[in-house]
Amino acid sequence: MPTTLPQYVATWLPEMIAAAGNTLRMAVFAFVFAICLGLVLALARLSGRRILAGAALTYVEVIRGAPALALLFLIYFGLPSLGIVLPAFLAAVIGLGMNGGAYVSEIYRAGISAVDRGQREAAQTIGMTSGQTMRYIILPQAARIVLPPIGNYAIGLLKDTSVASLIGASELTLRARDLSSEYFMPMQIYLLSGAIYFVMAAPLSAGVRYLERRLRRGR
Amino acid sequence: MQTTATAPLVQLTGVCKAFGPLRVLEDIDLDVARGEKVCLIGPSGSGKTTLLRCVNHLEQPTAGHVYVEGKLFGERQVNGRYLPLRDAELARMRSTIGMVFQTFNLFPHLTALQNVSIGPVKVLRQSRGEAEALGLELLAKVGLAEKRNVYPEQLSGGQRQRVAIARALAMRPRLMLFDEATSALDPELVGEVLNVMRQLAIEGMTMLIVTHEMGFAEEISDRVVFMDKGRIVEVNGPHELFRRPQHARTQSFLSAVLQKKPFQ
Numbered sequence: 001m002p003t004t005l006p007q008y009v010a011t012w013l014p015e016m017i018a019a020a021g022n023t024l025r026m027a028v029f030a031f032v033f034a035i036c037l038g039l040v041l042a043l044a045r046l047s048g049r050r051i052l053a054g055a056a057l058t059y060v061e062v063i064r065g066a067p068a069l070a071l072l073f074l075i076y077f078g079l080p081s082l083g084i085v086l087p088a089f090l091a092a093v094i095g096l097g098m099n100g101g102a103y104v105s106e107i108y109r110a111g112i113s114a115v116d117r118g119q120r121e122a123a124q125t126i127g128m129t130s131g132q133t134m135r136y137i138i139l140p141q142a143a144r145i146v147l148p149p150i151g152n153y154a155i156g157l158l159k160d161t162s163v164a165s166l167i168g169a170s171e172l173t174l175r176a177r178d179l180s181s182e183y184f185m186p187m188q189i190y191l192l193s194g195a196i197y198f199v200m201a202a203p204l205s206a207g208v209r210y211l212e213r214r215l216r217r218g219r
Numbered sequence: 220m221q222t223t224a225t226a227p228l229v230q231l232t233g234v235c236k237a238f239g240p241l242r243v244l245e246d247i248d249l250d251v252a253r254g255e256k257v258c259l260i261g262p263s264g265s266g267k268t269t270l271l272r273c274v275n276h277l278e279q280p281t282a283g284h285v286y287v288e289g290k291l292f293g294e295r296q297v298n299g300r301y302l303p304l305r306d307a308e309l310a311r312m313r314s315t316i317g318m319v320f321q322t323f324n325l326f327p328h329l330t331a332l333q334n335v336s337i338g339p340v341k342v343l344r345q346s347r348g349e350a351e352a353l354g355l356e357l358l359a360k361v362g363l364a365e366k367r368n369v370y371p372e373q374l375s376g377g378q379r380q381r382v383a384i385a386r387a388l389a390m391r392p393r394l395m396l397f398d399e400a401t402s403a404l405d406p407e408l409v410g411e412v413l414n415v416m417r418q419l420a421i422e423g424m425t426m427l428i429v430t431h432e433m434g435f436a437e438e439i440s441d442r443v444v445f446m447d448k449g450r451i452v453e454v455n456g457p458h459e460l461f462r463r464p465q466h467a468r469t470q471s472f473l474s475a476v477l478q479k480k481p482f483q
Contacts, residue, residue: 121277122324122383126338126390127314129307136341140328 005188012179012192019175020196026092026171027158033097034157035150038104043134045109056105063102069163071095076167092164092171100157104150111146112138144215151208155201162197172196226289228253228394228425229274234283236269236449243269245449247283251394256426258436258457261446262472267429270446271396274427275316276309287316288393314342317387321399323379325371325386331358332367335385342390350389357385361415377408381415388419395419397428433476437461445469 002008044056063071072095076088086094115138123133165174176193180186227250236244244266251257259267272278274285276293284301285292293309294301304312326334332354339350358364361381371379380400387395397416401409413435420426420439430436436443437457445453445460445468453460453469464470 116324118320118322118324119326122318122320122326122386124277124310125275125313125316125318126386127310127342128338129310131306132310132341136337137326141326144328 008183008185008188009192012183012189015179016172016175016193016196019170019172020200022089022169023158023161023171023173023197024200026089026096026161026164026169027154029093030096030100030161031154031157033093034100034104034153037097037101038108041101041105042108042112045105046112060102060105063099068096068099068160069166071099072163072167088164088167088169091167092161092169096157096160096164100153104153107146107149107153108142111142111149114145115141147215148208148212151204151211155204155208158201158204159197226286227251228255228288229427230286230289231270231274232284232286234270234273234280234285236266236273236278237281243449244273244280247273247451249444249451249454251425251427254423254425255441256420256428256439257442257444258440259427259429259444259446260431260433260436260472261452265446266449267446268398271318271398271427271429274394274396275313275318277318279303287312310342314338314390315393317390317392317395319380319383319387319395319397319400321402323371323376323383323403325374325379325383327371330368330370331363331374331382334371334382335389338386338390353389354385357388358382360388360418361385362411375408376404377411380404380412384412384415384419394425394427397426397430399429399431402431431476433461433473445472447472 002011041056041060044052045060047053072092075086075095076091079086079091119137119141120133123137128136161171162173164171165177168174172193176189180189183189229249229251231247231249234244234247235242247266247270249257249270259270261267269278273280274292276285279293284294291301292312293304295304295308296302303309326337329337332351335354335357336347336350339345339353340347343350345353355364355367358367361384363378363381363385366374366378366382371382374382384400400416401412404412409432413432416426416428416435417439426439428436428439440457442454443457443460444451445464445466447468453464453466455465460469461473464473
């Protein structure tokens with residue numbers, strides 16, 4: 001049995017680092033899900049087809065109006081009544097990804113709209129179709145505009161994975177909660193988990209700042 | 220309409236354009252013959268630019284039609300009704316008309332050479348090697364071969380506009396539209412762009428040019444069109460129009476514009 005704080009930390013840390021690995025994996029999967037879904041939603045909203053645009057807008061408004069936790073509960077506890085039972089990790093990835101997709105689509109939409117109208121016209125006059133214009137001209141420029149806000153979203157997502165602890169997905173916050181009920185040292189344990197989140201987020205923050213500087217210089 | 224050897228390259232019939240209640244073009248009829256250079260002049264807001272943008276259907280005319288080589292442009296006729304074209308068909312038609320913008324609109328994420336070759340590669344499905352060879356040839360033609368790997372932001376305004384001209388030429392257009400191609404340039408950079416346009420004119424390109432450079436218009440045009448308030452007021456050969464304008468409105472415009480340039 002450990003007696004000093006460093007000894008406790010040494011006991012907790014391997015378990016918490018393993019759980020942090022799950023947090024990271026969950027964040028990466030949810031992030032990929034969200035940026036793909038977000039692109040589909042943004043293109044639907046800008047497609048000019050009323051039904052597609054309306055469906056995408058409805059999705060975005062409904063998702064943004066509901067807490068992410070409610071979505072996770074719906075997927076994890078609600079879907080089994082329809083015969084769909086998902087493991088907690090997968091339910092968390094889907095829930096966070098669906099939630100993030102709504103936010104990311106708004107970032108994309110703003111980025112695409114920020115590309116100068118003349119770019120679209122120039123592409124049209126050399127005979128590009130709408131699809132080619134979007135793919136070769138608008139999206140590559142929009143990507144530069146949206147990179148910093150997408151990075152900020154990724155940082156937020158990394159920490160938002162903690163809500164997955166409430167459906168019992170194995171990740172850092174759940175591990176910390178389990179440890180603190182085992183050792184009755186919540187202050188030390190939650191501080192440690194906070195530090196681990198910080199260590200994971202700090203390189204992302206630095207990356208976003210680097211991108212912002214580089215893109216500003218590129219203008 | 221049948222394609223015939225004598226048909227004008229471009230024909231506008233009864234073209235009108237309104238943006239909501241604002242009527243920008245009123246019943247425009249205009250023919251441009253193959254190889255002809257026509258300059259559109261007139262005060263700001265007279266509809267010159269909108270007219271140019273109606274030719275390649277960047278703006279869809281509210282009424283009237285555009286014919287290129289005798290064929291209906293940007294629309295199709297079904298049982299006497301005019302319907303919009305599908306995206307891909309409109310794109311293919313547009314690819315045959317080059318356009319140069321006041322604000323250049325180069326693609327900032329592509330190098331000069333990529334700007335010129337992306338159309339042939341993506342639209343005409345040429346191989347990259349073929350398109351780059353053509354692109355280099357065209358960059359050389361506008362005097363910018365050594366800037367092939369440079370991004371637009373590192374180019375001067377005049378250089379950007381010359382790359383934009385090369386980009387349009389890479390599609391082997393039948394017609395070139397110039398929308399105030401020199402209006403956004405520093406005065407000392409205007410000449411290099413006009414020189415490229417002059418060269419194109421000598422080579423026989425059909426050109427429809429919106430410009431405020433009256434000297435250039437007089438020098439290069441076969442005909443000059445004076446527009447005011449969305450209508451064509453007067454069309455004539457350049458010397459006649461500039462020296463002996465018939466309409467009072469043309470006279471007052473020219474005297475106001477040319478007064479500022481005592482050396483003309």
